[in-house]
Amino acid sequence: xxxxxxxAAVLGSGVMGSGIAAHLANIGIPVLLLxxxxxxxxxEEEAKGLSLEHAQVxxxxxxxxxxxxxxxxPAPLAAKKNLQLITPGNLEDDLNKLKDVDWIIEVIVxxxxxxxxxxxxxxxxxxxxxxISSNTSGIxxxxxxxxxxxxxxxxxxGTHFFNPPRxxxxxxxxxxxxTAPEVLQFMTEFGEDRLGKGVVIAKDTPNFIANRIGTYGxxxxxxxxxxxxxxxxxxxxxxxPLIGRPKSATFRTLDVVGLDxxxxxxxxxYDQTSGEExxxxxxxxxxxxxxxxxxxxxxxxxxFFLKKDKDILELDPETMEYRPAGKLKTPSQEIAKQQKGxxxxxxxxxYADDRTGELLWSILSPTLLYSAQLTGEIADDIVAIDxxxxxxxxxxxxxxxxxxxxxxxxxVEKMKEAGYEIPAFVQSLLDSxxxxxxxxxxxxxxxxxGTDYEPVPVNEKAIDLKRYKKKHGVLKSxxxxxxxxxxxxxxxxxxxxxxxxxxxxxxxMINYSVEEVEKNYKGLVIGNQAKNFCVGxxxxxxxxxxxxxxxxxxxxxxxxxxxxxxxxxxxSKPVVVxxxxxxxxxxxxxxxxxxxxxxxxxxxxxxxxxGVGLIPGGGGNKELYIKHLKGLPNGVxxxxxNIASNVFESIAMAKVSTSAEEARENxxxxxxxxxxxxxxxxxxxxxxxxxxxxxxxxxxxxxxxVPVTGEPGYATLLLGAEGMHISGYISEYDLKIAKKLAFVLxxxxxxxxxxxxxxxxxxxxxxxxxxxxxxxxxxxxxxxxLVKGKPLRN
Numbered sequence: 053x054x055x056x057x058x059x060a061a062v063l064g065s066g067v068m069g070s071g072i073a074a075h076l077a078n079i080g081i082p083v084l085l086l087x088x089x090x091x092x093x094x095x096e097e098e099a100k101g102l103s104l105e106h107a108q109v110x111x112x113x114x115x116x117x118x119x120x121x122x123x124x125x126p127a128p129l130a131a132k133k134n135l136q137l138i139t140p141g142n143l144e145d146d147l148n149k150l151k152d153v154d155w156i157i158e159v160i161v162x163x164x165x166x167x168x169x170x171x172x173x174x175x176x177x178x179x180x181x182x183x184i185s186s187n188t189s190g191i192x193x194x195x196x197x198x199x200x201x202x203x204x205x206x207x208x209x210g211t212h213f214f215n216p217p218r219x220x221x222x223x224x225x226x227x228x229x230x231t232a233p234e235v236l237q238f239m240t241e242f243g244e245d246r247l248g249k250g251v252v253i254a255k256d257t258p259n260f261i262a263n264r265i266g267t268y269g270x271x272x273x274x275x276x277x278x279x280x281x282x283x284x285x286x287x288x289x290x291x292x293p294l295i296g297r298p299k300s301a302t303f304r305t306l307d308v309v310g311l312d313x314x315x316x317x318x319x320x321x322y323d324q325t326s327g328e329e330x331x332x333x334x335x336x337x338x339x340x341x342x343x344x345x346x347x348x349x350x351x352x353x354x355x356f357f358l359k360k361d362k363d364i365l366e367l368d369p370e371t372m373e374y375r376p377a378g379k380l381k382t383p384s385q386e387i388a389k390q391q392k393g394x395x396x397x398x399x400x401x402x403y404a405d406d407r408t409g410e411l412l413w414s415i416l417s418p419t420l421l422y423s424a425q426l427t428g429e430i431a432d433d434i435v436a437i438d439x440x441x442x443x444x445x446x447x448x449x450x451x452x453x454x455x456x457x458x459x460x461x462x463x464v465e466k467m468k469e470a471g472y473e474i475p476a477f478v479q480s481l482l483d484s485x486x487x488x489x490x491x492x493x494x495x496x497x498x499x500x501x502g503t504d505y506e507p508v509p510v511n512e513k514a515i516d517l518k519r520y521k522k523k524h525g526v527l528k529s530x531x532x533x534x535x536x537x538x539x540x541x542x543x544x545x546x547x548x549x550x551x552x553x554x555x556x557x558x559x560x561m562i563n564y565s566v567e568e569v570e571k572n573y574k575g576l577v578i579g580n581q582a583k584n585f586c587v588g589x590x591x592x593x594x595x596x597x598x599x600x601x602x603x604x605x606x607x608x609x610x611x612x613x614x615x616x617x618x619x620x621x622x623x624s625k626p627v628v629v630x631x632x633x634x635x636x637x638x639x640x641x642x643x644x645x646x647x648x649x650x651x652x653x654x655x656x657x658x659x660x661x662x663g664v665g666l667i668p669g670g671g672g673n674k675e676l677y678i679k680h681l682k683g684l685p686n687g688v689x690x691x692x693x694n695i696a697s698n699v700f701e702s703i704a705m706a707k708v709s710t711s712a713e714e715a716r717e718n719x720x721x722x723x724x725x726x727x728x729x730x731x732x733x734x735x736x737x738x739x740x741x742x743x744x745x746x747x748x749x750x751x752x753x754x755x756x757x758v759p760v761t762g763e764p765g766y767a768t769l770l771l772g773a774e775g776m777h778i779s780g781y782i783s784e785y786d787l788k789i790a791k792k793l794a795f796v797l798x799x800x801x802x803x804x805x806x807x808x809x810x811x812x813x814x815x816x817x818x819x820x821x822x823x824x825x826x827x828x829x830x831x832x833x834x835x836x837x838l839v840k841g842k843p844l845r846n
């Protein structure tokens with residue numbers, strides 16, 4: 053049978069359940085969110101004279117959870133309107149509605165008997181063929197499936213999301229012994245393609261993959277901290293970005309997760325293991341004391357860290373008192389910073405003969421050995437384990453990638469000297485004459501499976517540009533960008549300057565790429581796989597030229613950028629831009645000129661130049677205004693002033709979307725532009741979009757004149773800006789910038805409704821940009837942004 057998920061139900065509306073419901077709503081799937089019926093009235097309900105039988109009371113728990121989604125940070129919803137796709141209800145009155153859904157996700161309390169009781173009720177009402185899954189973080193999937201009907205068993209499995217579901221990539225899928233292979237295959241594909249997740253197939257073992265190894269690693273870190281006399285702050289200063297882990301490192305992560313939650317996860321493994329392994333999962337006494345005190349982390353206001361006024365304090369586990377947070381500083385850290393690439397940094401630090409090296413070796417070696425011991429038990433291969441740790445815990449390298457980085461042979465020798473027992477899996481690697489768990493063959497990555505190497509499975513939609521370039525090469529490259537042949541007649545222009553900031557090198561490559569595609573190819577994709585798509589123009593270069601009073605050179609640069617973007621817009625072959633992450637200033641301007649935008653769901657787009665004392669100079673003002681105009685249906689009387697005001701507010705306030713969907717609401721994307729939920733598929737989706745445009749007979753847009761609001765519009769915009777200044781929303785200098793922006797958007801001293809050529813608007817934009825860049829206050833703002841990384845309001 054061909055499975056489809058058009059409607060879903062989430063049972064349990066806590067933080068996790070409501071978060072999963074929000075993520076389903078984000079991808080357009082209507083969700084029924086059910087929870088238990090309250091046993092007593094709230095004060096508000098009593099005041100309204102409601103009874104326990106009233107529907108509003110009976111649905112209260114789920115309804116409250118739905119409303120909380122609007123206030124949570126980071127936001128679970130990609131757009132507030134997605135809330136309308138979630139229908140709250142309760143597990144007594146609405147259970148019968150489960151017959152109409154295609155997927156039922158259970159996210160109730162972690163108690164086997166309670167779950168089994170609910171499954172019995174679900175089994176009685178569900179339609180055969182409906183998929184049922186549990187979001188349990190550790191209860192046995194097989195134990196939950198016991199006693200159910202044959203059809204229930206075939207369609208039952210674990211789907212363990214990580215919190216928050218919108219942002220964390222990992223989805224552990226755990227089949228029961230009864231799960232039909234086609235159900236497992238469908239959920240794996242659905243998880244990747246629709247939910248946008250990195251799916252890992254886990255085995256039905258305590259805490260599955262990521263939490264099993266992650267919890268072990270955290271508890272080993274705690275043990276070594278206490279045994280070796282490190283402070284909490286010292287540990288966090290070493291176990292974060294320094295070794296390719298998240299900024300929250302060890303203890304800030306625990307504060308975010310919540311100590312109560314962590315203790316529950318640790319106890320789950322403790323109860324199901326024995327011997328030396330069980331000893332590690334015994335939580336230290338001081339942490340039990342923290343829970344007794346209610347010091348469970350961010351949700352209680354204090355945990356391992358406590359913020360007092362502006363100071364961050366750390367807990368001293370010996371005295372249970374707080375003191376100023378410290379950091380570990382050793383020579384090896386400075387040496388590591390000089391190394392190129394994470395692997396070389398980690399290797400330098402791990403073998404360092406100082407306190408950083410001692411700590412890292414004592415944490416890493418047992419964690420790597422533990423991961424190797426569990427290979428085959430918790431997952432079929434090392435790829436699943438590495439991916440689970442990268443996608444679930446934010447590690448840049450999984451355990452086996454880390455092992456390769458520090459050198460398997462060298463580390464095993466040191467482990468043997470320390471008296472560690474080496475797992476047979478690792479010994480077989482070395483005995484076969486190999487020295488790494490991964491190796492490249494003909495540009496493809498292979499992994500060691502215990503006896504031999506086999507290719508790492510790759511979804512064809514997940515194009516890894518680094519690997520792709522190694523295998524296929526590049527057509528042309530300079531310091532800022534490379535041109536790559538993606539096959540099927542589509543080229544890719546990849547930015548790779550620092551922070552992908554746009555300079556003359558990228559502009560040259562845009563011009564070359566468009567010309568090459570127009571002559572010999574079907575279409576062009578502009579995309580990359582850096583941390584962010586593009587944070588704008590090269591601010592350092594602009595500031596340097598401005599301080600040297602090189603206005604002529606800046607004029608040339610801005611004109612070159614404008615011309616390059618107009619080349620994108622009027623290319624005879626389709627240009628598709630694939631933004632993701634921060635897509636700001638010049639990055640947003642590149643996207644706005646494209647024939648089609650294929651954005652990642654997590655795209656934060658905005659014209660933010662006002663923050664550095666400027667206005668957009670590459671055609672962004674004009675293009676956002678046109679995009680607003682074209683978003684209106686035919687035959688509607690157009691109020692140019694209303695549109696100009698909306699665009700003015702967006703640019704003057706440097707508004708940035710919190711998702712691609714919000715960027716569409718802000719008119720940076722139109723209704724034909726696409727959104728990719730899985731960021732790994734973004735380049736592939738953009739390529740397909742370019743091909744589709746070409747095959748449907750793409751024609752370059754006809755150059756049309758643009759109607760502007762002229763002098764009346766300028767006066768209206770000015771009035772709004774002055775009102776904001778009087779109210780204290782903007783500074784006096786913000787008002788100066790706003791006046792320049794108002795002049796550009798209104799088209800200057802013209803009658804309302806005058807139609808002007810795009811070049812006229814580009815010239816106005818460039819003049820305003822150049823007049824602002826020469827001002828000392830703008831230069832102060834630019835300097836502040838470059839040094840501090842945040843805007844200055846002077």
